[in-house]
Amino acid sequence: MAHRVVVVGLGGLGSAALFRLAARLGAGVVGIEQFELGHHRGASQDHSRIIRLAQLQEQYAALAGPAYKAWEEVEAEACQQIVTRTGGLVVEDRVARAGTATGTRNIEGYTAVFDRYGVAYERLDADELTARWPQFRARDGVQALYQADSGIVDAARANAVHVALARAQGAEVRTSTPVRAIRPDGDGVAVVTDAETLRADRVVVAADAWTNQVLAETGTRLPLTVLREQVTYYATPHLAEFAPSRFPVFMWHGRHNFYGFPVYGEVATKLGQHMGGEETTADGRGFEPDPVRRARYADFVAAHLPRFGGPELYSKTCLYTVPPDQGFILDTLPEHPQITVANGAGHAFKFAALIGRLLADLALGDAPSYPIDAFSITRPALTDPSFPRSFHV
Structure with missing residues (x-):
């Protein structure tokens, strides 16, 4: 028996695709996860991700x-x-950014895009920032952009909800089932696990750091770099000051690019640094947090958010899997259009519910609901071996 669609990987993008496919097809959709649901080995664990309209690139x-x-x-x-x-x-x-090449990655870059899309925002200087949110310490030369619709998307809850909704529509979910290979099989695909080989009309690969392992027998190998990133939760004693109703999510572009959250998920604030982690592999990565980063975070908190900190509740690591241009991959394989590939480049979770729909479009041969040409698997960043890595750190 051939299944209609098999989804390989049930993190943020795969679970969303599973739901959208099951909503359209009902039974005949299978989701396969190599570990248990909600595991901490990939990129989609934890409570919180920033969701925002603030974007620098048109796509x-x-x-x-x-x-x-x-x-x-x-x-x-x-x-x-x-x-x-x-x-x-x-x-x-x-x-702090003086002398560094920022291109459009500055306040003006964000406001230019906001203006094109008619998004309301406020610009603040250092005094206005600290008057409105006295939790911050900011020197002259600091500028800020505030957008009221930004917030938190609960990653762990989102994944669980997507899987539950998919099951309600008739999807089958298999966990602790590594996919050893996918093989084009005529117009369909053979999906090889330790226990059996499944036949499917279509496959969606949302395996993130394991993507190239899963694609190995398709003739496609993508130039993906796996980075080990980390966040720290602080058991601040100043809970009221950092409640979600009183303190916004933020990104701080200085010598390093930090991002932070109010108290959410844990009874603690959360801080991370975007990009810059050590290169690793999906199976060779360690889980012990980097003490250099831990100290860097503490220094930032002491300088700019002293009451945000407190005893460290814990630090944890996750993986970013990134193409050379740090862009998404949302496309079918040119030689095997029955295989759809998704990669979120370390910054896709805010879009996951929409990407699930786009992956369902691709898998079923429909025109994508929104423009995704920029995420083609045949773009130079993925096909030209000399294309330079240009990670935003």
Whole structure:
């Protein structure tokens, strides 16, 4: 018996695709996860991700508004809250960034995109920032951009909701089932596990750091770099000051690019650094947090958010799997269009509910609901071996 579609990998993108496919097809859709659901070995664990309209590149700005609507559809279907609006800040420390090439990655870059899309925002200088949110310490040369729709998307809850909704539509979910190979088989695909080989009309590969392992027998190998990133939770004693209703999510562009959350998920604040982690592999990575990063985070908190900190609750690591241009991959294999590949490049979770729909479009041969040409698997960043890595760190 051939299944209609098999989804390999049930993290943020795979679980969303499973739901959207099951909603369209009902039975005959199978989701396969190599570990247990909600595991901590990949990129989609933890409580919180930032969701925002603030984007610097047109291909993401075009999807930002529709992503909010996609999350609202999932929330309505499940009667579960996934997105919490807190407002959001982009803070630029121009003194710390002096001498670095930022291109459009500055306040003006964000406002230019906001203006094109008619998004409301506020610009604040250092004094205005600290007057409104006295939790911050900011020197002259700091500027900020506030957008009220920014907030938190609950990653762990979102994945669980997507899987539950998929099951309700008739999807089958198999866990602790590594996929050893996928093989084009005529117009369909053979999906090889330790226990059996499944036949499917279509396959969606959302395996993130394991993508090239899963694709090995298709003749495709993607130039993906796996990075080990980390976040720290602080058991701040100042809970009221950092409640989601009183403190926004933020990104701080200085010498390093930090991002932070109010108290959510844990009774603690959360801080991370975007990119810059050590290169690793899906199976060779370690789980012990980097003490250099841990100290860097503590220094940032002491300088700019002293009451945000407190005893460290814990630090944890996750994986980013990144193409050379740090762009998504959402496409079918040119030689085998029955195989769809998804990669979120370490920054896709905010779009996951929408990407699930786009992957369902691709897998079923429909025109994508929104423009995704920029995420083609045949673009130079993925096909030209000399294409330079240009990670935003």
